Amino acid sequence: MEQDEVSEQSAVNVKQKPDVGVISGCNYWWLLAAVSLFISAAGFVTIGVVEVFGKKDVYVYGIVFDAGSTHTSMYVYNWKGGKVNGTAEVSQIHSCKATALSKYETRPLHAGNALAGCLNQAMQWIPSEDYMNTQVYLGATAGMRLLNASNPDASKIILHVVREKIMSYPFGFSNPNKQARIISGEEEGTFSWVTVNYFAGTLGVKPVDQLAAPTPITHGALDMGGASTQITFTPEKPESLPSGYSNQLRLYGVNHTVYTHSYLCYGINEGLRRFQANLVMDQRNTTNTTIANPCGPKGVVETVPHDEVFEAPCTKGPHALEAFGSEIYPTSYMDSNSNYSFVGESDSEKCEQQTQNLFNFTQRCDFPSCSFNGVYQPAVAGDFYAFSSYFYQVQFLNLTDGNETFSLEQFRNAVTVLCNSSWDEVKTMKTDYSAALPWYCFETSFVLTILTRGYGFNASNWDSISFKEKVNSASLGWALGFMINASNLIPADYPESPLPILTMVLLLILFFLFLVISVGFAYYAIQIRKALQNQGYERIGSYGTV
Structure with missing residues (x-):
């Protein structure tokens, strides 16, 4: 009886792979591969996030x-x-x-x-x-x-x-x-x-x-x-x-x-100084210091010291030569201690003429195109932004209230109205520079003259100018x-890495090793799976009976 049982067990032999890595039919090498891959991926992603978002802007x-x-x-x-x-x-x-x-x-x-x-x-x-x-x-x-x-x-x-x-x-x-x-x-x-x-x-x-x-x-x-x-x-x-x-x-x-x-x-302050000097010289005599000012509002008298008008580079010296044709005004007969009283007349037409006298529009030009004083200038092209004193003058005229552009006609009309206004009307106008109120007529007329007769802006291209502060x-x-x-x-200065170079290199190597290990685990898991799939029964040849 015992011999028959042994023979029966010997008749059939089950060929099985070793159960290394298999627990209750589960191949846990896949789990190890997944964990290693996760560590590797998480490491690389973390380094990338730290590098991208961890850098502080320099x-x-x-x-x-x-x-x-x-x-x-x-x-x-x-x-x-x-x-x-x-x-x-x-x-x-x-x-x-x-x-x-x-x-x-x-x-x-x-x-x-x-x-x-x-x-x-x-x-x-x-x-x-x-x-x-x-x-x-x-x-x-x-x-x-x-x-x-x-x-x-x-x-x-x-x-x-x-x-x-x-x-x-x-x-x-x-x-x-x-x-x-x-x-x-x-x-x-x-x-x-x-x-x-x-x-x-x-x-x-x-x-x-x-x-x-x-x-x-x-x-x-x-x-x-x-x-x-x-x-x-x-x-x-x-x-x-x-x-x-x-x-x-x-x-x-x-x-x-x-x-x-x-x-x-030709800045706004030196333009005013030269305007005052021109008025004095046009009305000069040995005793009179009362000067009619067509650009001043009627009813105002502005007193200016002689030195303030004539002892300045733009009215005395080489720079006066360009503007007036003479390096110095012939003021030797004047009392340097005198004061000039500029009496407003509110005359817009005379003001415009006196303002234009500050520019030499007839000087010889050796180029095909010139602005004034014989200075070369090509035709204006494209859009322009006008700022600093240009902006402040048109702001005073309320032309920039909610706008950056306005028509040339609007500008001309606003200057004319201002220059024909009396002191009672002008002195209540809003400005941060109340001391300039008697002179705003000249200053706005000066800006209008240099933009139009000087630079060549006209009704057809005026809209190309935007006034902005x-x-x-x-x-x-x-x-x-x-x-x-x-x-x-100045040399560029790029953000520094939040991780020291050596640390980052070592971490990259470490996470790369985890990636290699995950591939190794996956390969071994595949071999285990193949072995299990090939598992089966194989009959052993009989050696006869006893």
């Missing part, structure tokens, strides 16, 4: 002082460390005003005090760890250009003292003579053009604060300060611009050629354009 800061003829403005800018084709996308984060440097002519050693307050503010807006990498620039414009011509010693001392003041702060200022200097009028105009087109989105980038929908056509810039005015635009044939009237720029990887010219002594909180002017251009020379 900001670079810059400071630009616009040392103008009426005041000095400081602007603090910043931008993300990476740049677009070598040029930064700059934003203004703070501004500050101080005294004009040219007003320190009689006390030049104190000029540095004008910057101290604003520099202290800059330290509050810039992280202390970024002080040393924050470059400071100062551009002195027409006020200092005039002072440098009339009193070069005072100008030199002022710049020296200003440089010393900036160097006493922990900012980047390694090249004082280049980083704080008198800039040319052409630079001023060109950088204003950069600012306008940066905000207009025509330079290949789209700033947060934007003037309008971007177009491929650049916009012109019309800037008028206290002592000079600039016009800059891209003419239809920029390649044909004569020497001395063009500027080349490379911004965001694109080359630009623009026409630009600056008219010294700021774009949100950022000022229109040359300073932002200067900073954008200067960023070409």
Whole structure:
């Protein structure tokens, strides 16, 4: 009986693979492969997320002082460390005003005090760890250009003292003579053009604060300060611009050629001074100091000292030559201690004529096209943004109330109405500068004359001008354009990885090993599965019976 049972068990033999990795029929090598793969994938994803979202934006800061003829403005800018084709996308984060440097002519050693307050503010807006990498620039414009011509010693001392003041702060200022200097009028105009087109989105980038929908056509810039005015635009044939009237720029990887010219002594304040001097000279005699002023409102008398009218670079010296044909007014017979009483007449027609006398529209022009004083200018082309004093004058006329554009006829009518108004009517008009009320008729007439008879804007192209002061909180002017251009020379600063390089490399290796291990586990699990699938019964040959 026992022999039969042994024979029966021997007759059939079950061939089975070892049960390594199989528990109750479950191949747990698949589980190990899945866990390893999950660890590997989670590791790679975590590293990627940390690298993308864990990086803190690196900001670079810059400071630009616009040392103008009426005041000095400081602007603090910043931008993300990476740049677009070598040029930064700059934003203004703070501004500050101080005294004009040219007003320190009689006390030049104190000029540095004008910057101290604003520099202290800059330290509050810039992280202390970024002080040393924050470059400071100062551009002195027409006020200092005039002072440098009339009193070069005072100008030199002022710049020296200003440089010393900036160097006493922990900012980047390694090249004082280049980083704080008198800039040319052409630079001023060109950088204003950069600012306008940066905000207009025509330079290949789209700033947060934007003037309008971007177009491929650049916009012109019309800037008028206290002592000079600039016009800059891209003419239809920029390649044909004569020497001395063009500027080349490379911004965001694109080359630009623009026409630009600056008219010294044609800023709003110096224009007024020359207007007063002309009135005095037209009515000059040895005793009379009462001067009829056709641009003044009837009923007002403005008293101005002799020195304020005649002891200034635009009415005395080489710059007077361009404007009046003489380097100095023949004032030797006048009493330098006298005061002139300008009596308003409210005569718009005479005012227009007196204003036009400040421009030489008949001077010989050696070019196919000129503006005034024999200065070359191609025909205006494209859209323009007019800012600074241009904006303030039309704002006073209430032409910018909710609008940036208005017709030339509206402008002319508003100037005519103002210039025919009495003092009783003018003195109640709203303005932040009440001292300028007696002179607004002249100033608006001056702006109208230079835009129309000077630059060539007329009824057919007047709508191309938009009058604007700021774009949100950022000022229109040359300073932002200067900073954008200067960023070409400032190295890019990209965000640092939140993980040290060695740590990241080791983690990548580790998670790669987990990936390899998961593949190995999966391969072994597949072999186990094949073995189980091949499991079966195999009859063994009989050796006979006993």
